[in-house]
Amino acid sequence: MSGTLLDSSIGARRSVLEPLESRLPTVTRRAVMPAGFRAAAATVGIKLSGRPDLALIVTGLGRDDDPPVPAAAIFTTNSLPAAPVRLSQDHLARTLRTGSGSFGWTRAIVATSGSANAATGHDGDADQAAIAGHLASALGVQVEQILALSTGIIGSRLPVDRITAGIDRLAPEVNDSDDALEAFAAAICTTDSRIKVATTSVPIEDADGTRAFRVSGVAKGVGMIHPRMATMLAAILTDAPAQPATLDAILRAAASTTWNQLSVDGDTSTNDTVFLLASGAAGGPAIQPGSPSGAALARAVEAVARDLARQQAADGEGATTLLTCQVSGAREDAEARALARSVVSSSLVKAAVHGRDPNWGRIAAAAGNAGIPIDPDRLRIAIAGTLVFDGSVSGAQAFDRETVRAAMDAPELLVRVDLGVGDGVGEAFGCDLTEAYVIENSEYTT
Amino acid sequence: MSGTLLDSSIGARRSVLEPLESRLPTVTRRAVMPAGFRAAAATVGIKLSGRPDLALIVTGLGRDDDPPVPAAAIFTTNSLPAAPVRLSQDHLARTLRTGSGSFGWTRAIVATSGSANAATGHDGDADQAAIAGHLASALGVQVEQILALSTGIIGSRLPVDRITAGIDRLAPEVNDSDDALEAFAAAICTTDSRIKVATTSVPIEDADGTRAFRVSGVAKGVGMIHPRMATMLAAILTDAPAQPATLDAILRAAASTTWNQLSVDGDTSTNDTVFLLASGAAGGPAIQPGSPSGAALARAVEAVARDLARQQAADGEGATTLLTCQVSGAREDAEARALARSVVSSSLVKAAVHGRDPNWGRIAAAAGNAGIPIDPDRLRIAIAGTLVFDGSVSGAQAFDRETVRAAMDAPELLVRVDLGVGDGVGEAFGCDLTEAYVIENSEYTT
Numbered sequence: 064m065s066g067t068l069l070d071s072s073i074g075a076r077r078s079v080l081e082p083l084e085s086r087l088p089t090v091t092r093r094a095v096m097p098a099g100f101r102a103a104a105a106t107v108g109i110k111l112s113g114r115p116d117l118a119l120i121v122t123g124l125g126r127d128d129d130p131p132v133p134a135a136a137i138f139t140t141n142s143l144p145a146a147p148v149r150l151s152q153d154h155l156a157r158t159l160r161t162g163s164g165s166f167g168w169t170r171a172i173v174a175t176s177g178s179a180n181a182a183t184g185h186d187g188d189a190d191q192a193a194i195a196g197h198l199a200s201a202l203g204v205q206v207e208q209i210l211a212l213s214t215g216i217i218g219s220r221l222p223v224d225r226i227t228a229g230i231d232r233l234a235p236e237v238n239d240s241d242d243a244l245e246a247f248a249a250a251i252c253t254t255d256s257r258i259k260v261a262t263t264s265v266p267i268e269d270a271d272g273t274r275a276f277r278v279s280g281v282a283k284g285v286g287m288i289h290p291r292m293a294t295m296l297a298a299i300l301t302d303a304p305a306q307p308a309t310l311d312a313i314l315r316a317a318a319s320t321t322w323n324q325l326s327v328d329g330d331t332s333t334n335d336t337v338f339l340l341a342s343g344a345a346g347g348p349a350i351q352p353g354s355p356s357g358a359a360l361a362r363a364v365e366a367v368a369r370d371l372a373r374q375q376a377a378d379g380e381g382a383t384t385l386l387t388c389q390v391s392g393a394r395e396d397a398e399a400r401a402l403a404r405s406v407v408s409s410s411l412v413k414a415a416v417h418g419r420d421p422n423w424g425r426i427a428a429a430a431g432n433a434g435i436p437i438d439p440d441r442l443r444i445a446i447a448g449t450l451v452f453d454g455s456v457s458g459a460q461a462f463d464r465e466t467v468r469a470a471m472d473a474p475e476l477l478v479r480v481d482l483g484v485g486d487g488v489g490e491a492f493g494c495d496l497t498e499a500y501v502i503e504n505s506e507y508t509t
Numbered sequence: 510m511s512g513t514l515l516d517s518s519i520g521a522r523r524s525v526l527e528p529l530e531s532r533l534p535t536v537t538r539r540a541v542m543p544a545g546f547r548a549a550a551a552t553v554g555i556k557l558s559g560r561p562d563l564a565l566i567v568t569g570l571g572r573d574d575d576p577p578v579p580a581a582a583i584f585t586t587n588s589l590p591a592a593p594v595r596l597s598q599d600h601l602a603r604t605l606r607t608g609s610g611s612f613g614w615t616r617a618i619v620a621t622s623g624s625a626n627a628a629t630g631h632d633g634d635a636d637q638a639a640i641a642g643h644l645a646s647a648l649g650v651q652v653e654q655i656l657a658l659s660t661g662i663i664g665s666r667l668p669v670d671r672i673t674a675g676i677d678r679l680a681p682e683v684n685d686s687d688d689a690l691e692a693f694a695a696a697i698c699t700t701d702s703r704i705k706v707a708t709t710s711v712p713i714e715d716a717d718g719t720r721a722f723r724v725s726g727v728a729k730g731v732g733m734i735h736p737r738m739a740t741m742l743a744a745i746l747t748d749a750p751a752q753p754a755t756l757d758a759i760l761r762a763a764a765s766t767t768w769n770q771l772s773v774d775g776d777t778s779t780n781d782t783v784f785l786l787a788s789g790a791a792g793g794p795a796i797q798p799g800s801p802s803g804a805a806l807a808r809a810v811e812a813v814a815r816d817l818a819r820q821q822a823a824d825g826e827g828a829t830t831l832l833t834c835q836v837s838g839a840r841e842d843a844e845a846r847a848l849a850r851s852v853v854s855s856s857l858v859k860a861a862v863h864g865r866d867p868n869w870g871r872i873a874a875a876a877g878n879a880g881i882p883i884d885p886d887r888l889r890i891a892i893a894g895t896l897v898f899d900g901s902v903s904g905a906q907a908f909d910r911e912t913v914r915a916a917m918d919a920p921e922l923l924v925r926v927d928l929g930v931g932d933g934v935g936e937a938f939g940c941d942l943t944e945a946y947v948i949e950n951s952e953y954t955t
Binding site: 140141143181185216218330332409411414417418420423424427428429430431432433434435436437439440442452454457458496497498501502503 | 777
């Protein structure tokens with residue numbers, strides 16, 4: 064078996080592993096505005112760099128009677144959530160007519176970058192409320208229909224006057240062009256080296272005939288800003304029709320295999336937020352969970368989320384390589400995902416990837432740290448397509464180190480781990496650990 | 510409050526925080542052999558460097574009728590434990606006359622360094638058994654009375670012939686000198702930049718009068734070896750009399766506040782092992798848990814473990830600063846410890862410490878990632894003695910950045926976090942993240 068590809072042997076158990084993403088629709092990295100949304104962005108001076116730092120997404124067609132649209136959200140698990148997170152949580156809850164959950168109805172998202180509005184106390188909450196109130200007035204909507212995103216320096220206040228003036232300027236400018244969505248993606252960036260956009264389209268056949276839903280996402284990476292707090296922000300927009308609770312189920316399922324499997328440096332920011340909004344502008348009845356069109360929409364959202372997560376991993380601070388770990392043969396998918404996460408989160412694995420070092424011992428040790436039982440006699444590990452460890456034939460395999468090293472010297476590296484005990488599969492995304500990460504993050508703040 | 514020391518305000522709630530370690534006996538960093546133990550070390554060629562790589566600790570006075578002594582152990586939680594871990598677990602269990610647990614009876618520890626004997630399959634188990642069997646014969650003891658420690662490259666086999674020849678040479682050389690204990694400490698090192706030893710003495714007054722127990726520990730750090738797998742090995746020896754289950758309780762309690770609070774890079778090796786052995790050579794009846802002498806012994810073991818853990822953190826690969834985070838005002842000690850661990854484990858905090866950057870936002874965010882509720886209005890953070898954040902007075906405090914930065918430029922840095930809601934305290938130990946860590950760990954293995 065020495066030196067053979069792992070694909071064929073793993074594939075025999077569950078074909079989804081060749082490759083794991085083949086079950087998802089194709090994604091293109093372009094900003095394409097779904098029907099029923101408008102956007103705009105501007106520079107108001109939150110960032111010292113003079114780059115865009117205020118952006119809006121507004122739902123509807125600009126009519127006075129545009130109704131709010133369903134929205135679902137996932138917020139940071141940090142015990143010190145920033146003011147924009149608390150405001151969005153509160154506003155979603157207030158728009159829910161029945162039940163409770165991290166979903167509701169919205170008319171607009173206001174995003175600021177350059178200051179996180181985190182650890183700013185009650186003053187920070189008041190600032191965020193003033194901004195939401197101002198936007199609500201400008202749009203003629205209820206204040207609880209406003210959601211917020213913010214990223215940047217912890218502990219600094221938002222310049223409310225500049226932001227409200229910017230809102231007055233931006234509100235009439237929102238438009239449904241693809242460029243407007245791309246401008247939104249750019250305005251939420253901090254030290255990201257490039258914007259992160261992804262889009263896909265889902266043909267749907269139902270009683271109303273054949274239609275297509277558009278699903279587009281924007282995100283900011285886990286790049287550091289001054290003083291370099293990593294924040295993960297994303298918004299996915301679709302013109303599909305769906306109720307808030309349906310979006311919530313779709314978003315949570317998508318995050319469990321994508322953003323929850325993303326690790327750059329293990330730090331979860333105070334501001335992490337993902338929104339999923341559905342304008343319904345594509346028409347038709349509300350998509351039901353579990354229906355064919357519901358499953359298609361879920362796959363589309365997952366595909367967009369996965370691609371954005373991979374863009375974020377690849378653009379991790381200091382990163383030179385996108386590291387994907389795909390795990391198969393686990394007892395269940397959740398265990399495969401946990402193990403994959405452990406591998407891409409290991410500092411030792413990340414440093415080895417940076418050094419293009421086919422160090423399977425570190426991969427095995429990181430796999431062992433996931434808290435999941437492993438039978439060493441069934442464990443197999445492949446790096447960049449070469450089987451380097453096979454527990455069924457006495458462990459370490461003879462392989463040509465220079466060949467593997469050369470294969471590792473690429474913008475993307477795939478590590479595969481097979482546990483040989485079940486059908487569970489999963490993947491996780493990370494990046495290498497570089498001197499540049501340390502230098503970026505240890506520079507003086509002044 | 511700006512710029513004041515946090516000590517006085519925190520101290521008002523629980524005096525133990527000025528400083529947290531004041532409840533423990535003083536430790537000296539010397540190797541002092543407790544009565545009832547002998548040791549020796551040699552170079553047999555496991556390491557390429559030609560440095561010592563085989564060492565023994567033998568219990569008793571060298572008489573034929575020396576009985577085995579009580580031992581307790583803590584092993585790695587890695588799901589792929591190395592062969593020496595599996596052997597030690599098995600041997601301890603086989604020496605227990607009643608009950609079960611990670612403790613038993615032993616006559617000797619054989620330590621090898623340069624090869625971890627991990628991921629070596631059944632061959633590795635056979636190698637480890639052969640080594641234990643050979644030592645048992647040389648000492649005239651039962652094989653299950655042999656324990657093992659090993660550290661080094663994952664996936665490489667141990668050179669059994671060279672090791673058994675070394676045992677034949679070493680077994681007659683074991684002696685009770687302090688130098689022999691120091692030689693053991695040196696032989697378990699890999700890329701440690703210095704040996705790690707700590708000793709303390711506990712005066713005990715009981716029905717037998719006034720005596721003193723010696724507690725001495727040796728450890729190897731979390732330094733990397735070729736191919737740089739961090740391993741944490743330690744052995745604590747005492748001449749106090751105690752049953753295995755008592756030692757087990759003492760060792761687990763000590764580890765919960767020391768080694769379990771140690772993080773260098775978040776990776777748990779396949780070989781981590783800590784032993785606590787009690788020769789009883791100091792005489793007297795077996796120490797009872799909960800008695801004054803039992804409490805004194807527990808504090809002594811904790812003091813030695815804490816000092817060894819701090820030596821390991823300070824010698825973390827690439828580290829220039831020992832980072833201690835002390836947390837007070839938590840609802841309970843366990844939550845304080847978890848929060849302290851989250852702070853010293855954060856890559857962003859570690860990089861900021863390296864840059865001597867008083868970046869309290871990262872500390873707050875890392876605290877928020879411990880999964881423990883935090884009231885931001887009660888949160889306070891001090892860096893190197895200066896209060897930098899006080900939620901009770903609107904958060905960020907004005908402080909002289911250059912003064913704090915200068916205070917951070919030291920071999921040790923203390924970060925204090927007070928949650929303001931209870932009496933729980935705890936601490937954790939780590940180190941800064943440096944370019945040297947990345948360089949050391951990303952170098953080619955060939």
